[in-house]
Amino acid sequence: MPKRSEIRVYTHDGCPGGERALSFFHLHDIEIQVKDIGKDPSARDEFQRFGYFATPVIIINGNELIGFDVEEVQHLLENIDYTSSNGEEG
16 A cells, blocks of 8 residues: 655745646645745745755655656655545555
8 A cells, every 4th residue: 555645845936846846736636735935934944954955845755856857756656645535545
């Protein structure tokens, strides 16, 4: 059975890669936690504390991606349960 995933996206308004990432997750009904470093001081503090320097940063079960690479995201999503309600359990 797939493991339940935690997916976080650090981004800000006007970030093209962040916009593509959010659109991808929304289109595929994938539940994520958005960390807007432009509007949320605690998200910005986390972003800086972890040493990130560019957005978007996508974290899928501890795997960090800087930038949005659809193939890499799909690869990381292959064996995990990432939706809140997507079909029946078996």
